[in-house]
Amino acid sequence: xxIKILICMGTSGISAGAEKVESVFRKQLKLQKLIDKCQIVKxxxxxxxxxxxxxxITPELGRIIYEYIxxxxxxxxxxxxxxxxRPVQKLQAxxxxxxxxxxxxxxxxxxxxxxxxxNIDDYIAGDGYKALxxxxxxxxxxxxxxxxxxxxxxxxxxxxxxxxxxxxxxxAQGREKYIVCNADExxxxxxxxxxxxxxxxxxxIEGMIIxxxxxxxxxxxxxxxxxxxxxxxxxxxxxxxxxxxxFLGEHILDSNLSFDIEIKQGAGAFVCGEETALIASIExxxxxxxxxxxxxxxxxxxxxxxxxxxxxxxxNIRHIILKGAEWFSSVGTDTSKGTKVFALAGKVRNTGLVExxxxxxxxxxxxxxGGGMANKKxxxxxxxxxxxxxxxxxxxxxxxxxxxxxxxxxGAIMGSGGMIxxxxxxxxxxxxxxFLDFTVEESCGKCVPCRIGLKRMLEVLEEITEGAGxxxxxxxxxxxxxxxxxxxxxxxxxxxxNPVLTTLKYFLDEYRAHIENKVCLSRVxxxxxxxxxxxxxxxxxxxxxxxxxxxxxDWNKKEYAKINNAKCVKCKxxxxxxxxxxxx
Amino acid sequence: xxxxxxxIKKIIHQYDSDRRGALLPLLQDIQAVYGYVPKESVxxxxxxxxxxxxxxxxxxxxxxxxxxxxRGKHIIKVCHGTAxxxxxxxxxxxxxxKSLEISEGKTTSDGMFTxxxxxxxxxxxxxxxxxxxDNFYSRCTIRQVGKLLHKYRSKKV
Numbered sequence: 001x002x003i004k005i006l007i008c009m010g011t012s013g014i015s016a017g018a019e020k021v022e023s024v025f026r027k028q029l030k031l032q033k034l035i036d037k038c039q040i041v042k043x044x045x046x047x048x049x050x051x052x053x054x055x056x057i058t059p060e061l062g063r064i065i066y067e068y069i070x071x072x073x074x075x076x077x078x079x080x081x082x083x084x085x086r087p088v089q090k091l092q093a094x095x096x097x098x099x100x101x102x103x104x105x106x107x108x109x110x111x112x113x114x115x116x117x118x119n120i121d122d123y124i125a126g127d128g129y130k131a132l133x134x135x136x137x138x139x140x141x142x143x144x145x146x147x148x149x150x151x152x153x154x155x156x157x158x159x160x161x162x163x164x165x166x167x168x169x170x171x172a173q174g175r176e177k178y179i180v181c182n183a184d185e186x187x188x189x190x191x192x193x194x195x196x197x198x199x200x201x202x203x204x205i206e207g208m209i210i211x212x213x214x215x216x217x218x219x220x221x222x223x224x225x226x227x228x229x230x231x232x233x234x235x236x237x238x239x240x241x242x243x244x245x246x247f248l249g250e251h252i253l254d255s256n257l258s259f260d261i262e263i264k265q266g267a268g269a270f271v272c273g274e275e276t277a278l279i280a281s282i283e284x285x286x287x288x289x290x291x292x293x294x295x296x297x298x299x300x301x302x303x304x305x306x307x308x309x310x311x312x313x314x315x316n317i318r319h320i321i322l323k324g325a326e327w328f329s330s331v332g333t334d335t336s337k338g339t340k341v342f343a344l345a346g347k348v349r350n351t352g353l354v355e356x357x358x359x360x361x362x363x364x365x366x367x368x369x370g371g372g373m374a375n376k377k378x379x380x381x382x383x384x385x386x387x388x389x390x391x392x393x394x395x396x397x398x399x400x401x402x403x404x405x406x407x408x409x410x411g412a413i414m415g416s417g418g419m420i421x422x423x424x425x426x427x428x429x430x431x432x433x434x435f436l437d438f439t440v441e442e443s444c445g446k447c448v449p450c451r452i453g454l455k456r457m458l459e460v461l462e463e464i465t466e467g468a469g470x471x472x473x474x475x476x477x478x479x480x481x482x483x484x485x486x487x488x489x490x491x492x493x494x495x496x497x498n499p500v501l502t503t504l505k506y507f508l509d510e511y512r513a514h515i516e517n518k519v520c521l522s523r524v525x526x527x528x529x530x531x532x533x534x535x536x537x538x539x540x541x542x543x544x545x546x547x548x549x550x551x552x553x554d555w556n557k558k559e560y561a562k563i564n565n566a567k568c569v570k571c572k573x574x575x576x577x578x579x580x581x582x583x584x
Numbered sequence: 585x586x587x588x589x590x591x592i593k594k595i596i597h598q599y600d601s602d603r604r605g606a607l608l609p610l611l612q613d614i615q616a617v618y619g620y621v622p623k624e625s626v627x628x629x630x631x632x633x634x635x636x637x638x639x640x641x642x643x644x645x646x647x648x649x650x651x652x653x654x655r656g657k658h659i660i661k662v663c664h665g666t667a668x669x670x671x672x673x674x675x676x677x678x679x680x681x682k683s684l685e686i687s688e689g690k691t692t693s694d695g696m697f698t699x700x701x702x703x704x705x706x707x708x709x710x711x712x713x714x715x716x717x718d719n720f721y722s723r724c725t726i727r728q729v730g731k732l733l734h735k736y737r738s739k740k741v
Contacts, residue, residue, distance in 0.1 A: 188666045570678075
């Protein structure tokens with residue numbers, strides 16, 4: 001094969017039409033009689049959202065990257081580039097693409113978007129399963145020691161030392177031990193686990209086998225969300241392939257190690273990301289957490305010692321074994337080693353997965369790979385870190401370095417790595433309400449602070465956003481939030497008030513404006529919007545008229561727009577379209 | 585689809601080992617066949633796995649994935665992740681509720697559409713996202729969604 005064509009076909013690639021692009025490529029190559037010379041590789045997503053990304057690698061020109069490829073562009077690429085060696089410049093990825101990848105240090109994501117996740121040989125060609133071979137030559141204790149020395153900490157959110165967890169489980173007494181991969185990525189706004197499972201499933205499987213060897217476990221489960229059908233399918237294929245090659249099963253690679261992995265599908269409960277709830281769910285019960293201690297390393301699945309590691313944590317393992325603990329601990333800060341993958345989304349120019357060394361500041365991340373704000377006219381307001389358990393960080397704290405301790409100090413948490421950028425048109429009270437709405441829905445109902453306390457907080461926030469807020473609501477939210485934080489049973493409840501508490505701390509003005517003046521400065525809270533055109537600001541452009549789905553806006557050229565309130569359904573399409581904030 | 589007890593029995597018998605842990609996967613399998621978990625199957629599972637029906641209902645009502653009544657012909661899921669919320673996903677959901685005249689989780693009276701709010705679908709870079717059946721529609725606007733409904737109604741998809 002001389003020519004390689006890489007097409008990103010993860011969930012996002014496919015939703016942007018990658019399958020059609022691929023089939024047109026095949027047709028065109030057949031037509032040009034090039035199909036035998038070209039190899040089409042269906043890769044996972046590489047983490048940048050550019051609809052369909054296509055790489056063409058030829059011996060003469062090397063790698064040329066195309067973005068936003070539609071089926072109609074394919075004949076041109078085949079004709080000009082592949083047949084005549086002249087790349088199609090207007091379709092090539094631009095500066096944004098370069099900037100996005102320039103500031104990154106990709107370890108976990110190194111294979112994503114580069115290999116065919118459904119082909120084990122592609123993975124093996126890049127030193128795949130070599131770490132497993134190396135590990136089998138060591139004593140299990142040495143493996144635990146290596147991971148401990150590397151300083152790797154759990155990437156699921158809490159940041160517990162992975163090596164220590166393994167050691168605790170190794171030393172625990174039990175008839176059998178289990179490894180569980182937590183792929184129940186429920187945080188709204190985080191999608192790195194999905195991308196790793198779709199783009200490089202073998203790296204997670206290899207990490208699990210190594211964990212099994214180190215801990216002394218023979219059986220493992222991957223608990224994956226049902227909302228990720230493609231990840232589940234690729235995992236199934238990868239496990240079957242690994243079994244065929246004797247990386248899984250009895251006597252792995254002629255050693256004494258026997259190890260197998262079973263997939264368990266989640267059923268749509270956010271709380272199952274909490275480890276004790278996850279165990280209950282695998283056992284076939286309602287996913288309800290229980291108090292810890294005893295910790296799962298001693299008393300876990302089926303009451304036996306269990307190690308539960310997150311997808312990203314496990315994907316790090318093989319790199320540590322291959323390159324050594326010293327190399328891994330040279331990346332990052334004193335207390336937080338290695339890299340962290342962030343899911344950058346919201347009102348930022350480049351959205352996608354960014355993997356940076358620990359210690360990078362939030363500003364560097366947003367204005368480096370992120371490329372700054374999507375709409376430069378509307379300024380930055382805040383960045384939300386850590387999903388529903390995290391907090392909102394204001395502009396003045398943007399220079400906070402990314403490590404577990406510094407982020408906690410700012411009031412947020414590292415969490416699984418969701419990072420949502422918000423601009424001046426995002427209402428912070430609404431965001432707090434959004435997260436609380438989520439946690440109220442997902443609360444399992446076992447403990448009182450979480451079940452009732454969060455509900456009361458949500459009701460108060462609803463009153464505030466509807467214009468019925470009272471002065472005393474602010475103190476109420478603070479008191480209730482702190483009480484829930486201190487008394488809830490599990491991680492979900494302990495952290496659920498964080499979005500409210502951090503927005504109260506950093507954006508109190510906005511709460512005040514809602515309560516005292518009954519105004520939503522960002523014009524998000526529908527009940528506080530009058531839906532009238534402000535003639536001082538209206539430039540008579542007709543943008544609002546164009547986007548209104550119900551025809552409620554009257555407008556003629558060179559005239560002010562007028563909203564017909566009888567027809568208006570208050571969908572806010574006009575508000576979002578108006579660049580001049582002319583709709584009040 | 586008519587509920588066939590022998591078919592359900594077959595699904596149950598695929599899971600012999602670790603019987604309690606089999607509960608979730610087999611409920612998922614049954615739902616994959618019927619689109620919901622029929623009442624008859626609960627009693628059958630109860631007998632076959634020796635689990636009280638109340639426990640099975642407990643599991644069924646705990647997880648959002650499970651449904652106890654049939655759904656509409658097309659399932660519309662509006663992603664409600666943070667990114668989609670910030671980019672206007674809530675407005676799209678509100679619009680759909682108004683134009684379909686149903687609240688979330690409900691089915692239109694003609695059995696055409698079921699409207700659901702999905703937890704984050706993990707396509708945050710393409711927010712806001714709407715999924716109809718298995719087709720993803722990214723960077724949606726209210727106008728597009730309106731057209732989409734029309735398309736599905738007139739069977740053009």
